[in-house]
Amino acid sequence: MSKKFISPYDHKAPAGAEGWKELYPYYMVFQDNLKETEENKFFFCDSQHWPNVFKPFDAITVEFAVKCLGQYNTRQWLIPPANGIDFKIHNGYCYMSPVGVAPELIGDRVPQFLERAGFYFQNWNTLLDNWHVKVKGVIDEMEAVKFEPLPEVIDIEWVKNGVGLDPTYHLIQNYDKMIDLCYKTWMYHFEFLNLGYAAYLDFFGFCKETFPGIPDLSIAKMVQGVEVDLFRPDEELRKLSKLALELKLTDIISSNSLDAALVALGASAEGKQWIEAWENAKYPWFNFTTGNGFYSTDKYWIENLDIPFGYIQDYVSRLVNGENIDRPTEEIAAERDRITEEYRDSIPSAEAQAAFDGKLGLARVVFPYVENHNFYIEHWAMCVFWRKMRELSSVFVQTGFYDDIYDMFYFRREEIHQLLFDYGRGWAMGVPSIGPDYLPNEIARRKKIVDALSTAAPKPAFNEPPAVVTEPFTIMLWGITTDSVQSWLNSGETSNQLKGMAASAGKVEGIARVINSPEELGQLQLGEILVTRVTAPSWAPVFGKIKATVTDIGGMMSHAAIVCREYGLPAVTGTGSASTTIKTGDLIEVNGSTGEVVILKAA
Known part of the structure; x- marks a missing residue:
């Protein structure tokens, strides 16, 4: 049975x-x-x-x-x-x-x-x-x-x-x-x-038929490396961090609260230049939530400016340490072009090559929307909606x-x-x-x-x-596949191994940090592996600190998967129970190319 x-x-x-x-x-x-x-x-x-x-x-x-x-x-x-x-x-x-x-x-x-x-x-x-x-x-x-x-x-x-x-x-x-x-x-x-x-999905189906055995991840990589507005808030923070370094303002920004820093910055021409850039970045890019816009309690940057400022302080300290805080956009684009060329060249007929070009071309044109709508609706529009509802509530x-x-x-x-x-x-x-x-x-x-x-x-x-x-949507967006459902049913039978979607390539070992809400993101230490039920796109500023991501739910087209690919981080999504099976402090191995997670040593 x-x-x-x-x-x-x-x-x-x-x-x-x-x-x-x-x-x-x-x-x-x-x-x-x-x-x-x-x-x-x-x-x-x-x-x-x-x-x-x-x-x-x-x-x-x-x-x-x-x-x-x-x-x-x-x-x-x-x-x-x-x-x-x-x-x-x-x-x-x-x-x-x-x-x-x-x-x-x-x-x-x-x-x-x-x-x-x-x-x-x-x-x-x-x-x-x-x-x-x-x-x-x-x-x-x-x-x-x-x-x-x-x-x-x-x-x-x-x-x-x-x-x-x-x-x-x-x-x-x-x-x-x-x-x-x-x-x-x-x-x-x-x-x-x-x-x-x-x-x-049309491109995905064509690839599966044309290249038997092609990994889902290889298909996803062919549409990666796109510039999307959803990453702009994080990019604005990185720009402001670099400007602080350039204007020699890192001490003021690192050692003060936002209010104190703004007062201190206001005392010099360089500081005023930075404040102007900070003000310009706010609209519309700080209409950005630490959650996903679906709850009245979600916190938005524009109303909690200490949140983006905290991320800037983090970036500034990494710049001072000589770290590179940029997304690896060139490497990701190069990998995209390499894989695309490899598969395209293996198609024998000119007719099938033309079909491949047409389907891939369309997927690349429409793909940015899959992430961009998120900024305009969940973040910006819902930011205003929840603020107005609180305005009404304040009348009561x-x-x-x-x-x-x-x-x-x-x-x-x-x-x-x-x-x-x-x-x-x-x-x-x-x-x-x-x-x-x-x-x-x-x-x-x-x-x-x-x-x-x-x-x-x-x-x-x-x-x-x-x-x-x-x-198809269930598989692509949520990562609900025949295999994942079976592994949920069997969860508890093998406790040190988890299987999910191979969502973003790479294999790493590291210490796990289980995060249950955006408020806990500050606990993440450099080089740890983020384990969570699901990530929000707004967590991007911490992606420079971590080695990999593991989530309970999410398919190839989930935000966690897309963001990890664009940030060059290994990711396994849709494990079903990672956030409850893995404990903070466990030494784990994450293989984003095969979708496997192993607990090597319990905390």
Whole structure:
């Protein structure tokens, strides 16, 4: 009998989390009357995008993202083998179940996909220029929204102009507008993304057929070495670090807090020159989160300037020690060209060579978007969205509804309407709102549930896995393959060896450092190996310190894999359990060319 994972219906919540389901919309949780249907689907935990328990409001990110991903696959592009992705929140974590297309329906979708996707591929640059205008427009619209406490008395000008409305109307309208703009943002997020993956997968499939036995990593290397905006924030920090060295300001920057350093720098012409460069780098590149933009608690550089300044201090000390802090872009490009030439030259017919050139050319044109969208959506747009939501929350704090600006996120997005109406109703009638008496206990109850859910790690998957994983996005993005699922099922049988995706070439030995959150990145020592559930693109500034990366989840096209290849670091992704099997201080060997990780000596 084949092995299977536990059913979500048998997987109980930790003590203290009773009643957790009511924190989320009904369609996001497993329903008892659908047990038979839901147990026939394979669900895996998407800790790559959502590694933490959701507060009720934060679930908006998975809801909008996965719905918008689905509509492009299923209804717009008609991606031949793949519809959308079903998802559920279970015990606070996100689980995904890819929806395949029935084999007999795939053929009918091919011509429709070629026509629709073909139009985008043929007009890629023009459409992408327009995309940038649209996204920047949404960001500007979000920036323009203001949330302020209701006035004691309506402005006399409103009376004289016969406005006929009151400020509660605009308060509610502005909240609705922010949710609407967030939804729009996620539609734009997926407008090009699935096509970027589709073009790469087309090239990938061609290579697998043309070069039997070609490693996945060799195919990935043929599209590496691209300049992407996602790396710009890190590049800006390196530029500022080099400028500090050039202007002989390293002592001031190394030995002071940011505020003290800015005061000291302001006293000289060189210091003022550096401050000007620092100010210029901030917009838009510091709209960058240490997380991934999916949680209300994510910290953004622009609001926590000590974070990028800390990275600069680190770079400066390495420059002073004579280290090279640049990405090895030339070596990566040379390796890309060498591998491409080698495989291209082995193709006997001119016709097949032309097909190879066309597919590779398209993959290279569209590939930068696979990373770039991340800066514009998850980082920049979501930075503004979360800031505006905190602005609204501060109105509730000022009016005594609750004490902490982050308390609003314990309510679902549709429940915020109740808070707004309660506030406006009391204001309109000249009586106290109910919120200040009712909400603190309710927030405390919900906090207790979320905290209890956070005490238990998520299960990697539920139900019976498919005999063979074929859905291309699942393999490429999450690293969920037939082999990886089997190794999750067998985890615990061999404790000193882990298998994952060979995501970025190279073999190294080193001391492991297990990192569970961005706040712990400061613990990383030079020459250690980063072991984590998943890395965020914003962790790039620490990649110069480490020898290799190992993650629990992620495929060839995950951010961890792409960033490691672009930084020339060995990486094994999608191991399933590295962050819980390996301990900080263990001596480990990472082989990014074969996807193997061995614990050589326990800490």
